[in-house]
Amino acid sequence: MSANGQLLSARFGRRDGHKLSVYEAEGGYRALKKALKEMSPADVREQVKAAGLRGRGGAGFPTGVKWGFVPANAEKVYFFVNADESEPGTFKDRYLLDYDPHQTIEGSILSSYAVGAALCFIYIRGEFGWLVDRVNRAVEEAYAAGYLGQNILGSGYSLEMIVHKGAGAYICGEETGLINSVEGKKGQPSIKPPFPAVSGFLGAPTIVNNVETVATVPWILNEGPDAYRRYGTEKSPGTKLWSVSGPVKSPGVYEVPLGIPFREFFEEHVGGMADGERLKAVIVGGSSVPVLTADEVMATNLDYESLAAAGTMLGSGGMIVIPESSSMVDLIEVLMHFYWDESCGQCTPCREGTGWLHKVVGRVRRGAGEHGDLERLETICNGMAGLTICPLSDAAVMPMRSFLAKFRTEFETLIRKDPAPEPTSRWARGEVETR
Amino acid sequence: MAETRSAFALNDAGMAQFRRLVERYPTKQSALMPALWLIQDQEGHVPPEAVDWLVEQLDVSAARVHELLSFYTMFRAEPQAEYVLQVCHNISCHLSGARPLLEHLKQRLGIGIGETTPDGKFALEGVECLAACGMGPAMQLGKHFYEKLTPARVDEILESLRRGVVPRADTDRELAE
Numbered sequence: 329m330s331a332n333g334q335l336l337s338a339r340f341g342r343r344d345g346h347k348l349s350v351y352e353a354e355g356g357y358r359a360l361k362k363a364l365k366e367m368s369p370a371d372v373r374e375q376v377k378a379a380g381l382r383g384r385g386g387a388g389f390p391t392g393v394k395w396g397f398v399p400a401n402a403e404k405v406y407f408f409v410n411a412d413e414s415e416p417g418t419f420k421d422r423y424l425l426d427y428d429p430h431q432t433i434e435g436s437i438l439s440s441y442a443v444g445a446a447l448c449f450i451y452i453r454g455e456f457g458w459l460v461d462r463v464n465r466a467v468e469e470a471y472a473a474g475y476l477g478q479n480i481l482g483s484g485y486s487l488e489m490i491v492h493k494g495a496g497a498y499i500c501g502e503e504t505g506l507i508n509s510v511e512g513k514k515g516q517p518s519i520k521p522p523f524p525a526v527s528g529f530l531g532a533p534t535i536v537n538n539v540e541t542v543a544t545v546p547w548i549l550n551e552g553p554d555a556y557r558r559y560g561t562e563k564s565p566g567t568k569l570w571s572v573s574g575p576v577k578s579p580g581v582y583e584v585p586l587g588i589p590f591r592e593f594f595e596e597h598v599g600g601m602a603d604g605e606r607l608k609a610v611i612v613g614g615s616s617v618p619v620l621t622a623d624e625v626m627a628t629n630l631d632y633e634s635l636a637a638a639g640t641m642l643g644s645g646g647m648i649v650i651p652e653s654s655s656m657v658d659l660i661e662v663l664m665h666f667y668w669d670e671s672c673g674q675c676t677p678c679r680e681g682t683g684w685l686h687k688v689v690g691r692v693r694r695g696a697g698e699h700g701d702l703e704r705l706e707t708i709c710n711g712m713a714g715l716t717i718c719p720l721s722d723a724a725v726m727p728m729r730s731f732l733a734k735f736r737t738e739f740e741t742l743i744r745k746d747p748a749p750e751p752t753s754r755w756a757r758g759e760v761e762t763r
Numbered sequence: 764m765a766e767t768r769s770a771f772a773l774n775d776a777g778m779a780q781f782r783r784l785v786e787r788y789p790t791k792q793s794a795l796m797p798a799l800w801l802i803q804d805q806e807g808h809v810p811p812e813a814v815d816w817l818v819e820q821l822d823v824s825a826a827r828v829h830e831l832l833s834f835y836t837m838f839r840a841e842p843q844a845e846y847v848l849q850v851c852h853n854i855s856c857h858l859s860g861a862r863p864l865l866e867h868l869k870q871r872l873g874i875g876i877g878e879t880t881p882d883g884k885f886a887l888e889g890v891e892c893l894a895a896c897g898m899g900p901a902m903q904l905g906k907h908f909y910e911k912l913t914p915a916r917v918d919e920i921l922e923s924l925r926r927g928v929v930p931r932a933d934t935d936r937e938l939a940e
Contacts, residue, residue, distance in 0.1 A: 343936070343937065343938055343939040344938070344939035346938065347939070413894050414891075414892060414894065415892070416853045416854050416855065416891070416892040416896070417854065417855055417892075417896050418894060418896070419894040419895060419896050419897060419898075421894075422894050426934075426936075447789065453894070454835070454837045455837070455893050455894070455903060456894070457905065457906025457907065458906045458907055458932075458934050458935065460906075461906070488787065490787055490788070492796070492797065493796070493797065493800055494796075494835075494837075495796060495799070495800070495831075495835035495836070495837040495838050496835050496836035496837035496838075497834065497835055497836065498891065498892075509796065510793055510796070511790075511792065511793050512790075512792035512793045512794070512795035512796060512821075512823070512827070512831070513792075513827075513830070513831075514830055514831065514834040515834065515835075529789075530789060530790065530793075571896060571897060572897060573855035573858070573859075573896035573897045573899065574855060574858050574859075575858060575859070579896075579897035579898070580897050581897070611854075615853075615854055615892075646896065648854055648855055648858075648896070650858070651858075654858060658857075659854055659857070659858075662852070662853060662854050662857050663853075663854055665852075666853055666854075666891050666892070669891055670891060672834075
């Protein structure tokens with residue numbers, strides 16, 4: 329199952345990879361049979377913890393540890409698979425569900441078993457209409473084969489699975505927003521604590537995991553934590569799916585061990601830049617993380633710790649490659665439009681701040697920037713970072729600040745050249761004494 | 764107010780699906796989003812009489828239903844054009860030419876972004892990231908995506924839609940049975 333280090337992507341690109349018969353013939357549902365027969369839920373949690381699997385949705389929190397937060401005496405527990413994949417630059421979960429839905433379904437059943445859930449939701453973003461149909465068909469196949477429903481494989485464990493279709497809202501990728509959405513509400517995040525593992529869906533303990541995280545669980549149970557740790561680094565074990573976009577030779581989804589040097593990944597796997605393009609910058613972890621210059625990115629390895637040391641984050645692994653021919657001001661305007669559009673509106677710093685950033689960046693891009701606009705952008709960022717219920721506000725601030733800090737001259741050349749107007753008030757001129 | 768509107772009803776298949784939803788979701792209110800999808804799939808949008816129907820069926824307030832209709836961009840409270848073309852204008856598609864593509868579509872359709880052609884056939888929208896970043900520029904139509912678009916490919920798609928034929932989308936893969 330692990331030829332060429334393809335722990336998750338072995339069936340990518342195949343016409344028949346979505347079929348239950350193909351998945352089973354290649355070892356699928358073996359982990360489920362084993363776990364239900366020989367392992368307690370605590371055993372499954374221990375294996376995943378020992379493997380060091382970290383959440384692939386963006387935060388990188390250890391999955392086995394997160395599962396351990398569910399209170400031991402909980403009567404009702406829910407398990408949610410986050411397939412809301414909406415972080416700009418990210419398209420890996422789509423591949424996992426499109427080419428290999430049963431891998432994610434098996435992982436979801438195992439994860440649900442590990443946390444003691446009797447109901448599992450797979451939340452798929454509404455734009456993935458065809459995927460909702462495909463996963464629904466695969467779930468039906470799994471029910472028919474006895475992998476879902478009452479008394480699974482005679483084990484006494486029962487699990488229902490519902491594919492829930494989103495309806496267009498980036499914020500539903502945030503776990504509390506996602507839970508509220510399934511409760512039939514607006515997808516606005518809730519303040520933490522309480523964390524969903526203690527009080528989530530309908531007030532019950534709820535675990536939300538990304539598709540890629542869940543899809544890794546069958547492999548870990550089949551091959552063992554030690555085998556998983558043969559890939560990656562000590563603190564970032566395993567493989568990672570990277571979604572690569574921008575003017576490169578071969579855009580697409582790549583699975584490589586964590587810790588691989590960016591240079592090697594970029595040159596040997598992605599094939600470097602497209603003809604005639606030169607590398608200027610890379611956003612490695614989806615649009616919400618700080619941008620790296622070409623020099624910075626070429627000097628880093630692709631794992632959680634190396635990227636943190638380089639001043640950015642691994643995030644969702646949505647790698648956006650930016651060529652010399654692009655204007656950073658133009659690109660940040662596109663991103664600020666996105667965050668402004670997707671802010672859910674409940675926290676003032678985010679609702680107002682994203683709009684202001686978009687407005688000011690827009691006038692700079694159009695060549696109508698005013699004196700003090702770059703400082704104004706920084707001030708707005710300072711009023712947004714860390715001051716809201718969820719990280720969307722920070723997600724706008726991180727690219728904004730890093731674009732401004734690392735490519736400042738591109739912004740400065742667009743600010744109007746005429747001299748600053750003389751302050752008209754005596755207060756502004758500092759002529760009035762203040763106590 | 765409600766009695767002046769004609770009563771809403773799902774067709775038999777839709778009603779069977781609705782009953783199954785209510786049975787499977789833990790609370791009636793949690794079935795609201797999938798119920799809105801059922802209505803929209805049948806009607807093309809969620810008409811006011813369907814809101815009344817949901818209030819009755821799921822014990823939710825009308826305000827709650829309207830909240831969802833306005834919060835989620837894919838739910839539509841008004842009748843829509845026959846073909847709603849949604850072009851991604853986020854960063855990766857932007858890097859691969861989404862802006863000139865949108866300009867091309869505006870010119871071909873004779874409408875601006877957010878507008879509908881006078882015959883009600885086409886609407887053009889700019890949308891945020893569709894998760895087609897490696898295959899941009901991308902456009903959504905119904906349940907599917909068209910990817911790696913060029914002006915020539917867009918012309919072919921429009922030509923086909925004008926004849927009432929929805930061309931095969933890139934996400935509509937040929938699958939082994």
